[in-house]
Amino acid sequence: MFLKYFQIKNFRCIEKLDIEFKKGVNVFIGENNTGKTSIIDALRLSLGLGTQRRDIFFSPDDFFINRFGIRADTSEFDLTFADVSKDERGIFIDLLALENGEYVLKLHLRYQLRIKGGIEVITYKCWGGEHEGQNISYEMMDAFYYVYLEALRDAERYLRPTRENRLSLLLRRLKSNPKEQSELAKIINNKIKTTTEWMDLIKEAKNRINEHLKRTSLNQQTIDIDFLPLEYKKIAENLKMYLPKSWLVKKTEITNNFTDNSWEKYFVNPKDNELIFNENTMANIDSDSLSLDKKELLKNIFQRIKDRFELTRNGLGYNNLIYISTVIGDLFERASSDTERYVSLLIEEPEAHIHPQLQNLLFDYFRVMEDTNIQVFISSHSPTITAKTHIDSIAILQCATNNITITPIRKISLDVDEKNYLRRFLDVTKSQLFFSKGVILVEGISEALLLPIFADIMGKECNLNQLGIEIVNIGGVAFKPFAKLFNSCNRAKRLNINCSILTDDDSNSPRARNARALAGGKLKVFLSNNTFEFELYLQNEIVVSEIYRQLHPQFSLNTGDISNKAIQFMEKIKTNKDKAVFAQMLAEKLKNNNISFNVPLYIQNAIKWAENKK
Numbered sequence: 001m002f003l004k005y006f007q008i009k010n011f012r013c014i015e016k017l018d019i020e021f022k023k024g025v026n027v028f029i030g031e032n033n034t035g036k037t038s039i040i041d042a043l044r045l046s047l048g049l050g051t052q053r054r055d056i057f058f059s060p061d062d063f064f065i066n067r068f069g070i071r072a073d074t075s076e077f078d079l080t081f082a083d084v085s086k087d088e089r090g091i092f093i094d095l096l097a098l099e100n101g102e103y104v105l106k107l108h109l110r111y112q113l114r115i116k117g118g119i120e121v122i123t124y125k126c127w128g129g130e131h132e133g134q135n136i137s138y139e140m141m142d143a144f145y146y147v148y149l150e151a152l153r154d155a156e157r158y159l160r161p162t163r164e165n166r167l168s169l170l171l172r173r174l175k176s177n178p179k180e181q182s183e184l185a186k187i188i189n190n191k192i193k194t195t196t197e198w199m200d201l202i203k204e205a206k207n208r209i210n211e212h213l214k215r216t217s218l219n220q221q222t223i224d225i226d227f228l229p230l231e232y233k234k235i236a237e238n239l240k241m242y243l244p245k246s247w248l249v250k251k252t253e254i255t256n257n258f259t260d261n262s263w264e265k266y267f268v269n270p271k272d273n274e275l276i277f278n279e280n281t282m283a284n285i286d287s288d289s290l291s292l293d294k295k296e297l298l299k300n301i302f303q304r305i306k307d308r309f310e311l312t313r314n315g316l317g318y319n320n321l322i323y324i325s326t327v328i329g330d331l332f333e334r335a336s337s338d339t340e341r342y343v344s345l346l347i348e349e350p351e352a353h354i355h356p357q358l359q360n361l362l363f364d365y366f367r368v369m370e371d372t373n374i375q376v377f378i379s380s381h382s383p384t385i386t387a388k389t390h391i392d393s394i395a396i397l398q399c400a401t402n403n404i405t406i407t408p409i410r411k412i413s414l415d416v417d418e419k420n421y422l423r424r425f426l427d428v429t430k431s432q433l434f435f436s437k438g439v440i441l442v443e444g445i446s447e448a449l450l451l452p453i454f455a456d457i458m459g460k461e462c463n464l465n466q467l468g469i470e471i472v473n474i475g476g477v478a479f480k481p482f483a484k485l486f487n488s489c490n491r492a493k494r495l496n497i498n499c500s501i502l503t504d505d506d507s508n509s510p511r512a513r514n515a516r517a518l519a520g521g522k523l524k525v526f527l528s529n530n531t532f533e534f535e536l537y538l539q540n541e542i543v544v545s546e547i548y549r550q551l552h553p554q555f556s557l558n559t560g561d562i563s564n565k566a567i568q569f570m571e572k573i574k575t576n577k578d579k580a581v582f583a584q585m586l587a588e589k590l591k592n593n594n595i596s597f598n599v600p601l602y603i604q605n606a607i608k609w610a611e612n613k614k
Contacts, residue, residue, distance in 0.1 A: 001105065001342060002375050004082040006046075010064035010072035012038040014404055019395070022410070023083070024370035027378045027389045030397030031435050031468065035404045036379035037151075039397075040346050043377060044148055046077045046109055047344065049126060050141030055148060058111050060120045067402050073113040081105035081342070091143060091340050094136045095128035106130060145334065145341045147327050151348040168236035169330045176337060181232035189229055202226075249277065249301060257297055262290065266298060277302060321362065324350065328365070335373045344375045351382035356428070363388040386431040391419050396434050398496045405496050409485070412493050418481040425481075430472050433485075437468035438610035439499040441482055446583035447502060447532060448473040453590050454599045455607050462607060469610050477503060477511050479518060487520040499523045500606035504531045526606035530566070533573050536586075537566040539598040544569065547586050551578060 006019045014035050028036050044056045064072045081095075084103050089096055095105035109126045128136045175181055192198060202225050210222045251273050254263050266285075268276040282302050285295055327345070335343045350366075351359050363385050369376055380386065386394065392410040399405075414422070433439045442448055448471050455462040455469075464471070474482065479501050486499040501519075505512045505527040512527055519525045528535045537544045541562060548569070549555045557568045573579055590597055 001081045001084045001088050003079060003342075003344070004104075005078075005080040006039075006043070007076070007078040008039070008042050009074075009076040011042055011075045011077070012062055012064065013399075014038055014042075015064050015066070017404060017406060019406055020408060020411075021375070021377075022392065022408075023375065025366055025376045025378065025389070025393045026395065027380060027385070027393050028395050028397055028406070029380055029386050029434050031399075031437070032381075034397035034399045035406075036397055037348060040148070040348055040377060040379055042077055043344075043346055044146065046079055046107065047144045047146045047342075049109075050138055050144060058122055058124065060113060060122065062111075063113055071113075075111040077107075077109040079105075079107040081107075087340075092128075092140060094134060094140055097130045107136075108132070143341050145338075146344040146346055147331060149324065149327065149345070149347040149350070151352060168233070168239065171236040171239070172233060174333060175232070185230055185232045185235060188235060189227065192227055253301065258294065262294075263298075321358065324362070328369075331374050332372065339373070342375075343373060344377065345369075346377045348379045349381060350378060351380060351385055356384040359384045360388055381435065383428045383431045383435070386434060387426050387428050391423055391426075394434070396495055400496055405491075407492070407495055412484055413488060414481060414484055418484065421478065421481045425474075433470045433472050433482075434495075435468075436470035436497065438470070438497050438612060439486070440469065440471045440606060440610045441479055441499065441501045442471060442473055443477060443503055443532075444475065445473060445580045447471075449580075449583045449587045450590075451502075451603070451607065453587055454603055457590070457597055457599055458604060458607065462611060462613075464607075464611075467611050469607075477515070479503070479515060483518040483523055487518055487523040489521055494521050497522060498610050498612050500610045501525045502603065502606045504528050506530065524606075524609050526602045526609070528600065528602055531570050533579065533582075534566045534570045535600040535602070537569045538562060539600050541565065543589070543595060543597060544586070547589055548573070548582060550585060551582060552576070 002023045003021050006021065008014050008017045008019070010016075012035070013033065017035065017039075019039065028039060030036060041056060045058060048054055048056065058075070063075055066072075080099070081092075082102070082104055084092070084096075084105055088105075089103055092105050095107055097104050097106045106129055107126065108128070109124060111122055111124045114121050114123065126136060127134045128140075172181075175184065206223065206225045209225075213221050213223065249267075254267075266278055266281050268278050282298070285298060288295070290298075324347075331343060331345055334341065350362060359382060366376060366378070367390070378385075391414075392408075395406050395408040397404065397406050440451060442451065451471050452464050455464045472482065483499070483501065485495050486497070488494040499522055501515055501523065503512070503515050503525070515525050515527065529538075545555070545557075552572075555572070557565045560568075573582060589595070
């Protein structure tokens with residue numbers, strides 16, 4: 001089974017939000033303050049009711065406050081699980097409901113804020129199925145299991161040998177049979193008790209204590225000392241994780257301090273220039289017939305190398321990967337061995353401290369989880385992860401006028417070919433459109449280079465970066481798949497931000513007609529009278545000619561009116577194939593010099609629409 005629908009009401013920044021999830025991986029993306037963390041925490045509150053060690057609690061600050069400052073006194077979470085198997089119907093019988101002829105599981109939570117004696121008190125109730133009052137047992141809620149990885153996680157701390165650490169959970173999952181656990185613990189306990197050095201030490205300590213007891217007690221009291229039996233759980237919790245060791249030492253570091261070959265036994269390849277410590281031999285160094293200074297030398301070198309490979313020596317990014325891998329290992333074992341549980345992973349910003357190439361590898365591995373019984377919920381700001389995510393797994397969170405909306409891309413009317421097109425073209429740069437407050441789609445690099453500068457010329461209030469406007473270079477005129485993200489008349493099937501298409505008219509060509517047909521919803525199309533370069537020349541003859549002469553000193557145009565000259569310029573720049581170079585030079589000229597420049601009206605209108613100013 002999997003969580004399919006989740007409705008949140010009056011929780012933090014969310015007044016009401018209906019979310020539809022899919023099996024496998026679900027990724028929420030969006031700018032800051034759009035509710036990503038609130039959704040993750042709402043899931044933690046809902047799925048953690050049966051957890052003995054709760055990691056989140058509902059507080060008075062979690063109730064929604066509207067724009068008038070009025071705080072709600074109830075918060076509601078409603079969850080619907082689909083694809084429920086016959087066995088799961090029996091396990092989760094208290095949650096069972098019939099919906100559209102299919103069995104589903106329904107879980108409902110209500111938090112209520114009351115004032116008692118001037119003190120804020122929060123009460124909650126939960127029930128299952130279709131009718132309020134259907135109680136849910138603790139054992140049933142314990143069958144919901146999740147692991148939460150927060151955004152600012154301290155991976156090094158979580159990997160330390162402490163109670164209930166992730167490594168110990170994995171080991172207990174790998175060897176879950178109590179009898180087998182007991183046998184493994186017995187091996188270690190017996191080994192300790194048969195170690196002569198330890199037993200002699202204990203005997204000496206016992207004799208010292210008993211000697212003093214004989215002198216201080218009237219009844220000749222004596223004591224005995226023995227090891228407290230180590231349980232499998234305690235052994236697992238005290239294991240420490242290290243990085244792989246290379247044990248490399250320069251041969252000269254050893255031979256310069258030894259006059260014979262007695263050092264060779266301590267290394268795996270003593271004939272090579274780079275020596276590798278034999279860890280097993282090093283463990284017995286104290287019992288070997290070496291001088292104290294030689295023993296000390298070997299121990300110091302050994303310890304120095306060993307210290308290099310503590311996790312504290314590792315970078316934050318790699319420690320995060322180690323921690324995430326340990327968690328996933330535990331989840332995989334739990335999902336495969338404990339089929340009577342619902343298992344999920346909630347992770348905020350998996351990209352934390354990890355460079356883009358490692359993000360790629362990590363997310364490739366998340367996608368492997370699509371074939372398991374683990375449902376994954378991820379919130380992210382990373383364009384790299386967004387670009388790697390399957391389109392059907394992405395949901396866009398947006399906030400406008402204090403209203404948060406969520407749009408799963410799979411709900412937008414894209415056919416298979418259009419989805420494939422978007423999947424190929426949503427590289428890191430283009431995927432940034434999902435985090436923006438407005439989008440301008442352009443044909444090529446020339447427009448992409450110049451539009452931010454044109455916006456600055458229009459005034460400080462039009463700065464694209466400050467307003468969060470993203471320019472997306474389509475690299476042609478295949479606007480349709482991108483346009484469908486914005487142009488639906490159905491608000492639930494489009495992104496809730498303005499989008500402009502900026503393209504050429506080319507004398508009412510078929511491509512111009514196709515572009516016009518894409519207008520609708522939050523998308524408008526803005527066409528030049530001819531081409532981008534034609535419009536630039538028409539409005540700025542002197543500046544454009546000066547720049548182009550730097551590329552072609554012999555540049556000149558036949559006499560004629562300004563429109564005729566603009567057409568000639570357009571043909572020359574097309575023939576010479578230097579549109580991009582010209583655009584770059586013009587951009588530098590406008591950026592570094594305070595000169596007068598007229599931005600074509602259709603470009604101004606496109607920028608204003610994207611900025612929601614028209």
